[in-house]
Amino acid sequence: MIRIEAVTKKFGETEILKTINLKILKGEIFTLIGPSGSGKTTLLRLIDLLDSPTTGKIVFDGTDTTENEKERLSVRRRMGMVFQKPAVLNTTVAENVAFGLKFRGVEESQVDKRVHSALDLVGLPDFSMRKAITLSGGEMQRVSIARAMVTEPDVLLLDEPTANLDPVSSEIIENLILRINKELHTTIILSTHDMIQGQRLADRIGVIMDGRIVQVGTTNDIFYQPAGKDIARFVGIDTILKGVVKTNDGGHAEIEIGSALFEAITSIRPGQRVALYIRPEEVTLMLPESGSKKTSARNQLSGTITRMVPLGPLIRVTVDCGTLLIALITRRSCNELGLAVGAVVTAGVKASAIHVITDTS
Amino acid sequence: MSEIVEGFSQAINLIVTLNPDLLQIAALSLYVSLCATLLAAVITIPLGGFIHFHEFRGKQALVTLIQTLYSVPTVIVGLLVYFIISRSGPLGFFGLLYSPEGMILGQAVLIIPIMLGLVITALSGISQNIRDTLVSLGATESQGILEIIREARFAILAGVILGFGRAISEVGVAMMIGGNIRGETRVLTTAIALGTGMGEFSLAIALGIILLAISMMVVILMKFISRRYQP
Structure with a gap:
C-alpha cells in the first residue's frame, strides 16, 4: 500500500529521520512504537504528505508522491490523519466533520448523511449541533476520527491517539480503531509510546529509535525476540x-x-x-x-x-x-x-x- | 459642567425632533466611515492573508512598518491624499477633492495600516495545528486560507471595528479633504470642531454623544452579523 524508500528528514542541521525503509501492507494495523522524540510524528507527517522528505521517496499505491503538488493533493485526499492534539475549528461538530467533504466538493445533499454516519461510527450521534470547542479531550479525539473517516480514506493515520486521554476514553478509541480496521478494512498506521497499546492493536509493529526503524515484526517478534538491548528495555523487558x-x-x-x-x-x-x-x-x-x-x-x-x-x-x-x-x-x-x-x-x-x-x- | 448637562438634553432634543441638519450630518458621517471601512476591509483581509501565508525577504520589516503606521497623524494622511487628488495631483481628474468620495478614500488610507496589522495578527493567532488539520483534510491552498480567515473572524472583526472607530472619530482627513462644507461634506467631527470654535459647546457635546451612539449601533450590528451568518 505504502512503500517508504530510503527516506531521511532534516530540520536545519538536525537529522530527525535517518534512512527509513518501510512497507505498509493493505488492510493491516501497523504500529510505530518508540520513545518520545524518536521521529514517529515526523514519519507520520511525511506519510500524510504534510511535509516532504529531505531525500528518498514515498510511494503510495504505486504513485510516487515526490511528483507535483496536484498529485500530492489527490494522494493526500485518500488518507485521513488524526493528530495527537486534536484541533477542532470554532464551529459546530457537524461542520467540523464535514470539512473533508466540503474540500472535495461533495454534494450538499450527501454531506449531511455522511456526517451523520461518521458520527454514528464514533458513537457521538447526537453531537452534530454541539460547539466543537466545548467538547472533552476524548470526545474531540472521536470527532477528529469521524472527520478523518467521513471521506472513507484508504489509509487512516493516528499520531498517539490516546496520549492525552483518561483510561476510559483510551479504551473507547482503541476499540474504535479495531472496528474501523475490521469492518471498513481501512489500513491503519498509528504511533504510540505505549507498548501495551501496540500489543493490543497491532498486526505488525515497527520500533523506531533515534530516527531509525530498528525492528519490524509481529507483536510476538518484538516482545519476545527483541533485536537489541535498547528495544528490549523499551518493550518492557526489565531483566x-x-x-x-x-x-x-x-x-x-x-x-x-x-x-x-x-x-x-x-x-x-x-x-x-x-x-x-x-x-x-x-x-x-x-x-x-x-x-x-x-x-x-x-x-x-x-x-x-x-x-x-x-x-x-x-x-x-x-x-x-x-x-x-x-x-x-x-x-x-x-x-x-x-x-x-x-x-x-x-x-x-x-x-x-x-x-x-x-x-x- | 453645565455645558455637559445641557449637551445631553440638546442631544436628546435634536434626536427626538429629527433635526434635518443633524440627520444629514450624521448620515454622511456614517456613510463615509462605513464605506471607508468596507473599502479598507476588502483590501486588507486578502492582503493580510497574502502577507501572512507567504514567506519573503523583509516580511518582518514590512510588518514593523505597518505597525508604525498605526500612529500616523490624520492630518498627515489628509495632506498626502490632498496632494494626490487635488487638481494637479495624479488622481486629480476624478475631482475627488471636497467630495464625500474623497473623504472615503482618505479615511480608508488612514485605517488600512491598523486593519492590515490586525488581520495579520489575527491570522497568526490560529495555531499550526489548525493549519495542518485543514491540509490533511485535503484542503487546497486557497481552501485552507479561506477557512483560516473564517476561523480568525472574531479577531478580524475586532480589527474592523477598531478601523471604523478610527475613521468615524477622525477630524484631519474630513477637514482637509472634505472641507466641512455645510450640506455637502460636513460630518459629525468637523461639525463638533466648528461648534467648539464658535463657542457652541453644548451643541458640540450633543454631536459627540450622537457620534458615540451611532458607533455603538454599528458595533452591535457588526457583532450580530458575525454571530448570525458565521456559526
Whole structure:
C-alpha cells in the first residue's frame, strides 16, 4: 500500500529521520512504537504528505508522491490523519466533520448523511449541533476520527491517539480503531509510546529509535525476540543478563551468569557471549518451603526481595539472586504468599521463556 | 459642567425632533466611515492573508512598518491624499477633492495600516495545528486560507471595528479633504470642531454623544452579523 524508500528528514542541521525503509501492507494495523522524540510524528507527517522528505521517496499505491503538488493533493485526499492534539475549528461538530467533504466538493445533499454516519461510527450521534470547542479531550479525539473517516480514506493515520486521554476514553478509541480496521478494512498506521497499546492493536509493529526503524515484526517478534538491548528495555523487558554459553545440547543450552547457571533454548554455540532477556511476567515466585514441589520451570534461583513497586493490580518485585531478577506478579498472589521486602523466595523461569541473543557489546 | 448637562438634553432634543441638519450630518458621517471601512476591509483581509501565508525577504520589516503606521497623524494622511487628488495631483481628474468620495478614500488610507496589522495578527493567532488539520483534510491552498480567515473572524472583526472607530472619530482627513462644507461634506467631527470654535459647546457635546451612539449601533450590528451568518 505504502512503500517508504530510503527516506531521511532534516530540520536545519538536525537529522530527525535517518534512512527509513518501510512497507505498509493493505488492510493491516501497523504500529510505530518508540520513545518520545524518536521521529514517529515526523514519519507520520511525511506519510500524510504534510511535509516532504529531505531525500528518498514515498510511494503510495504505486504513485510516487515526490511528483507535483496536484498529485500530492489527490494522494493526500485518500488518507485521513488524526493528530495527537486534536484541533477542532470554532464551529459546530457537524461542520467540523464535514470539512473533508466540503474540500472535495461533495454534494450538499450527501454531506449531511455522511456526517451523520461518521458520527454514528464514533458513537457521538447526537453531537452534530454541539460547539466543537466545548467538547472533552476524548470526545474531540472521536470527532477528529469521524472527520478523518467521513471521506472513507484508504489509509487512516493516528499520531498517539490516546496520549492525552483518561483510561476510559483510551479504551473507547482503541476499540474504535479495531472496528474501523475490521469492518471498513481501512489500513491503519498509528504511533504510540505505549507498548501495551501496540500489543493490543497491532498486526505488525515497527520500533523506531533515534530516527531509525530498528525492528519490524509481529507483536510476538518484538516482545519476545527483541533485536537489541535498547528495544528490549523499551518493550518492557526489565531483566537483561549477560553470560557465556557453557554447553548446548541440541538447542538446550546452559548459560553461566556470574555464579549461577541458567537453562535456555538457543542454537548459539558454547563459548559465545550472550545476553538473556527475561520478561517480568515470565518470572514466578515461590516460598522456599514449597520448593520441594516439582515444577517444569528449569531455572530455580533462591534470593531475597529487595524492592516492591505496586502497578495497579500488579506488583513489580525485584529479587536479588546474585543477579537481579524482576518479576511481575498479581497483588493477590503477593498477599497469599505474604511477600515483603527482605523475604526469601525462589524465583522460577522456564527455559523456553528466556530469549537469548549473541552479545555484541 | 453645565455645558455637559445641557449637551445631553440638546442631544436628546435634536434626536427626538429629527433635526434635518443633524440627520444629514450624521448620515454622511456614517456613510463615509462605513464605506471607508468596507473599502479598507476588502483590501486588507486578502492582503493580510497574502502577507501572512507567504514567506519573503523583509516580511518582518514590512510588518514593523505597518505597525508604525498605526500612529500616523490624520492630518498627515489628509495632506498626502490632498496632494494626490487635488487638481494637479495624479488622481486629480476624478475631482475627488471636497467630495464625500474623497473623504472615503482618505479615511480608508488612514485605517488600512491598523486593519492590515490586525488581520495579520489575527491570522497568526490560529495555531499550526489548525493549519495542518485543514491540509490533511485535503484542503487546497486557497481552501485552507479561506477557512483560516473564517476561523480568525472574531479577531478580524475586532480589527474592523477598531478601523471604523478610527475613521468615524477622525477630524484631519474630513477637514482637509472634505472641507466641512455645510450640506455637502460636513460630518459629525468637523461639525463638533466648528461648534467648539464658535463657542457652541453644548451643541458640540450633543454631536459627540450622537457620534458615540451611532458607533455603538454599528458595533452591535457588526457583532450580530458575525454571530448570525458565521456559526
